[in-house]
Amino acid sequence: MNTELKFINLLVFIDSPYIFMKIDLGSTRKSAILSVLLFVLMFVFVLAACGGGESSPAATNDTEPEPVLTPSPEPLVITIGNLTDVTGPSASAQEVINLALDDIINYYNDEDVIPGVAFELLHYATRLDPSRYTVGYEWLMQIIGGGLSGILHLQLARHSGAECVVVTDIVEYRFEAARRFGADAAIHAGEDVRARLREINEGRLADLVIICAGAEQAVLQGLHSVERGGTILLFAPPAPEANFPMAFYEMWRDGITFTTSYAGGPIDIAEAIRLIGSQNINVRDMITHRLGLAETGLGFQITAKAQDSLKVIVEPQH
Numbered sequence: 001m002n003t004e005l006k007f008i009n010l011l012v013f014i015d016s017p018y019i020f021m022k023i024d025l026g027s028t029r030k031s032a033i034l035s036v037l038l039f040v041l042m043f044v045f046v047l048a049a050c051g052g053g054e055s056s057p058a059a060t061n062d063t064e065p066e067p068v069l070t071p072s073p074e075p076l077v078i079t080i081g082n083l084t085d086v087t088g089p090s091a092s093a094q095e096v097i098n099l100a101l102d103d104i105i106n107y108y109n110d111e112d113v114i115p116g117v118a119f120e121l122l123h124y125a126t127r128l129d130p131s132r133y134t135v136g137y138e139w140l141m142q143i144i145g146g147g148l149s150g151i152l153h154l155q156l157a158r159h160s161g162a163e164c165v166v167v168t169d170i171v172e173y174r175f176e177a178a179r180r181f182g183a184d185a186a187i188h189a190g191e192d193v194r195a196r197l198r199e200i201n202e203g204r205l206a207d208l209v210i211i212c213a214g215a216e217q218a219v220l221q222g223l224h225s226v227e228r229g230g231t232i233l234l235f236a237p238p239a240p241e242a243n244f245p246m247a248f249y250e251m252w253r254d255g256i257t258f259t260t261s262y263a264g265g266p267i268d269i270a271e272a273i274r275l276i277g278s279q280n281i282n283v284r285d286m287i288t289h290r291l292g293l294a295e296t297g298l299g300f301q302i303t304a305k306a307q308d309s310l311k312v313i314v315e316p317q318h
Contacts, residue, residue: 073116075116075117075118076116076117076118077117077118077119077120078117078118078119078120079119079120079121079122080101080105080119080120080121080122081122081124082097082098082101082121082122082123082124083124084097084098084123084124084125085125086123086125086265086267098123101121102121105119105120105121125267142165142166142167142168142193142197142206142208142209142210142222142225143157143165143166143167143168143183143210143212144168144169144189144209144210144211144212144213144218144221144222144225145167145168145169145211145212145213145218145236146167146168146169146171146174146175146177146178146186146212147169147174147212147213147306147310148286148310148311149212149235149236150167150169150174150178150210150212150213151177151178151181151286151310152281152283152286153210153212153235154167154178154181154182154183155181155182155280155281155282156275156281158181158182159275159280159281164184164185164200164201165182165183165184166183166184166185166186166187166196166197166200166206167183167185167186167187168186168187168188168189168193168221169186169188169189170188170189170190171306171307173307173308173309174186174310175188177310181282181285181286184200185200189217189218189221193221193224193225194224194225197225204227205225205226205227205230206225206226206227206230207226207227207229207230207231208226208230208231208232208233209222209225209226209230209231209232209233210233210235211232211233211234211235211236212235212236213236214236214237214238214239214242215238216238216242216244218236219234219238219242219244220244220245222234223244223246223247226256228254228255228256229254229255229256230256230257231256231257231258231259232256232257232258232259233259233260233261234258234259234260234261235260235261283311286310286311287310287311287312287313288308288309288310288311288312289302289309289311289312289313290313290315291312291313291314291315292314292315292316293314293315293316295314296314299312299313299314
């Protein structure tokens with residue numbers, strides 16, 4: 001019996017999505033055997049190329065994986081500004097407040113009262129600055145005493161934007177000097193100063209009075225020249241034994257602020273140097289006399305007379 005094997009369109013896939021064989025076998029037995037051998041050889045070759053057809057075990061790692069540390073987010077920092085006074089008349093009282101604020105900030109940060117939030121405290125040192133905080137610099141300021149300190153206040157008021165500045169004195173030479181440095185008016189202290197101020201200021205007295213002379217009449221004139229709600233600054237020190245009558249009830253009723261000057265601290269000195277360096281305050285032209293060392297006595301006489309001088313300088317090399 002003639003046995004015939006027929007393989008028609010045998011399609012073989014070799015464990016790969018990319019390799020396949022399509023064998024078209026003939027009808028004879030020899031051809032069938034040859035085709036099967038060819039297929040087996042091809043299959044062995046493919047298995048060898050694929051590593052024997054056995055899946056290799058996955059590589060194992062006996063060591064524990066190191067934990068991944070996630071960095072904690074940076075805390076939100078809130079900055080708090082403290083406007084304080086370290087050189088002025090309220091410095092001692094403000095120091096207690098500053099220390100209390102420091103303690104509160106440290107407590108909130110150390111105890112983590114608000115999680116994720118840190119607080120920072122910045123102290124801003126300031127001082128009494130009439131050019132920024134006093135109404136008088138916006139309206140009318142009266143300077144009693146047109147000497148050296150009076151002219152300096154006059155220039156500072158002008159630089160700070162004062163609307164009207166009036167100087168009172170008893171020396172004619174200082175009237176001309178006050179006008180030269182920017183005064184709107186110069187009034188002789190022997191006149192009716194209150195009436196003149198009302199005439200200049202639309203019926204009002206001075207909003208800010210700066211007393212640059214320690215004489216009793218100068219202080220009394222200042223007390224009677226201030227408008228309701230105004231401020232009196234006693235810049236020049238009176239004599240230690242001086243006593244002045246003050247109408248305290250009227251000052252209370254009219255809301256008058258009475259304050260004094262104090263020694264310039266580091267902030268004041270730095271500000272003064274800045275103003276002079278920028279030439280916003282003209283000190284050079286305030287020098288009226290330059291004398292040699294041998295004329296020192298004359299310089300004291302000119303200063304004491306105070307009739308035709310502002311600033312007397314003794315220069316040894318003159």
